[in-house]
Amino acid sequence: xxxxxTTTSGTETASGSGTAPGRPAxxxxxxxxxxxxxxxxxxxxxxxxxxxPGTxxxxxPGIxxxPGTxxxxxxxxxxxxxxxxxxxxxxxxxxxxxxxxxxxVPLPVSRVREGLAAEADADxxxxxxSVPARLAEARRRIAARLGADPEGIALVSNATEAANxxxxxxxLGPVDEVLVTDHGYGTVTGAAARxxxxxxxxxxPDLPDEGAVAAAVLAxxxxxxxxxxxxxxxxxxxxVIAGPALIGAxxxxxxxxxxxxxxxxxxxxxxxxxxxxxxxGNLHKWAYAPAGCAVLAVAPHHRGRVPAPVPSWEDxxxxxxxxxxxxxxxxxxxxxxxxxxDLLAALGAAKVRAHNAELAAYGAGLLAELPDLSPLPYDAxxxxxxxxxxxxxxxxxxxxxxLREHIAARLGxxxxxxPWPTGGGIRVSAQIYNRPEEYGRLARxxxxxxxEA
Ligand SMILES: Cc1ncc(COP(=O)(O)O)c(C=O)c1O
Numbered sequence: 001x002x003x004x005x006t007t008t009s010g011t012e013t014a015s016g017s018g019t020a021p022g023r024p025a026x027x028x029x030x031x032x033x034x035x036x037x038x039x040x041x042x043x044x045x046x047x048x049x050x051x052x053p054g055t056x057x058x059x060x061p062g063i064x065x066x067p068g069t070x071x072x073x074x075x076x077x078x079x080x081x082x083x084x085x086x087x088x089x090x091x092x093x094x095x096x097x098x099x100x101x102x103x104x105v106p107l108p109v110s111r112v113r114e115g116l117a118a119e120a121d122a123d124x125x126x127x128x129x130s131v132p133a134r135l136a137e138a139r140r141r142i143a144a145r146l147g148a149d150p151e152g153i154a155l156v157s158n159a160t161e162a163a164n165x166x167x168x169x170x171x172l173g174p175v176d177e178v179l180v181t182d183h184g185y186g187t188v189t190g191a192a193a194r195x196x197x198x199x200x201x202x203x204x205p206d207l208p209d210e211g212a213v214a215a216a217v218l219a220x221x222x223x224x225x226x227x228x229x230x231x232x233x234x235x236x237x238x239x240v241i242a243g244p245a246l247i248g249a250x251x252x253x254x255x256x257x258x259x260x261x262x263x264x265x266x267x268x269x270x271x272x273x274x275x276x277x278x279x280x281g282n283l284h285k286w287a288y289a290p291a292g293c294a295v296l297a298v299a300p301h302h303r304g305r306v307p308a309p310v311p312s313w314e315d316x317x318x319x320x321x322x323x324x325x326x327x328x329x330x331x332x333x334x335x336x337x338x339x340x341x342d343l344l345a346a347l348g349a350a351k352v353r354a355h356n357a358e359l360a361a362y363g364a365g366l367l368a369e370l371p372d373l374s375p376l377p378y379d380a381x382x383x384x385x386x387x388x389x390x391x392x393x394x395x396x397x398x399x400x401x402x403l404r405e406h407i408a409a410r411l412g413x414x415x416x417x418x419p420w421p422t423g424g425g426i427r428v429s430a431q432i433y434n435r436p437e438e439y440g441r442l443a444r445x446x447x448x449x450x451x452e453a
Pocket of ligand 1: 100101157158159160161185187188231233234235260262263282
């Protein structure tokens with residue numbers, strides 16, 4: 001089936017496929033808390049003057065000061081988060097500057113999980129018979145931490161699985177159109193392409209702010225647009241796309257909203273803001289959960305349509321219990337997941353977010369001084385920043401992967417390198433185990449490595 005690719009200046013066709021017939025769903029409201037994120041954004045490189053974020057000069061994170069102003073390298077950066085590094089088992093020889101991809105599990109969470117595994121090993125009958133009730137308790141704790149309706153979320157394995165469940169609930173058919181953007185995550189946009197016609201909105205990575213992003217998305221809505229599947233925070237570019245204003249505007253136009261909040265839990269103060277029809281978020285990124293932990297939140301009128309991924313003895317209970325239960329499998333990660341959110345709360349979630357945003361800004365400031373990197377517009381409250389590589393570098397997935405591995409092997413730094421047709425970019429994350437020197441090492445090494453590339 002042909003899919004249409006909408007650019008801000010025109011259209012082109014791409015290919016995709018769709019199969020699942022079914023009935024369309026109607027837009028509506030969910031049970032998430034009120035909108036409002038208090039975020040501000042900045043616009044990347046400025047020249048010569050200004051204050052580099054995170055330099056201890058009185059610039060607080062969250063005010064959108066441009067990085068790369070020539071002062072970041074003259075400072076030692078923000079101080080360490082007290083006790084942060086000691087909470088993780090990460091290899092100290094590696095600078096782990098890519099928390100955004102797979103997260104990292106703090107020791108207290110691992111220990112709870114290991115305790116659960118020991119319990120299962122000691123008495124499998126007792127453990128597995130207790131799982132449905134314990135999942136319900138884990139769900140309740142997670143909902144409370146996220147500000148979600150405890151009846152309206154299901155615990156699932158990851159964002160990709162959640163996307164598939166949400167799209168199945170919508171019963172899309174071959175004529176239904178799903179709007180995505182070219183910043184969307186491949187497995188998630190791929191889930192839409194399997195089921196429906198996909199219209200891809202091309203968003204210039206340099207669009208200045210959330211308002212410009214929203215305007216570009218809304219300009220691509222047509223009477224055929226049934227669903228908008230949009231990132232809360234995009235993976236390659238660390239841009240806020242599906243903010244509350246855009247979700248509201250899409251709802252007014254009768255478009256069902258599905259928000260990919262993979263990065264939202266733990267990183268955004270109000271991860272479910274905007275009341276989309278469907279929302280999913282990974283707990284194994286910024287919420288300190290073990291891998292394989294995610295949440296699918298569903299507005300009340302869609303809940304009855306979310307399919308259970310496999311038939312199970314819990315089917316009679318419907319959403320969310322039937323969606324969560326996977327017969328005999330390893331539930332220890334999901335059962336330990338609330339510990340991650342509890343740890344974040346104990347550390348002070350706002351403090352962690354401010355620290356991480358400040359450190360990400362500092363790191364981006366150092367990288368922005370390199371001739372081969374230019375910062376993208378950013379949201380100053382986030383713990384991830386993206387910079388564009390010199391034109392022509394990392395244009396494809398294999399080129400990006402090769403550069404990523406080259407950086408890891410030569411510099412001992414883990415970062416995300418994302419491909420883009422005209423030239424990709426580098427995304428750095430910041431977490432409480434990171435130190436400013438790690439970004440310094442990356443910046444010094446990259447200067448040389450990119451000059452040779
Ligand atoms: C925005 C976004 N969506 C979805 C995913 C997929 O997450 P998972 O592999 O847990 O399904 C990612 C992973 O990095 C992501 O960044």
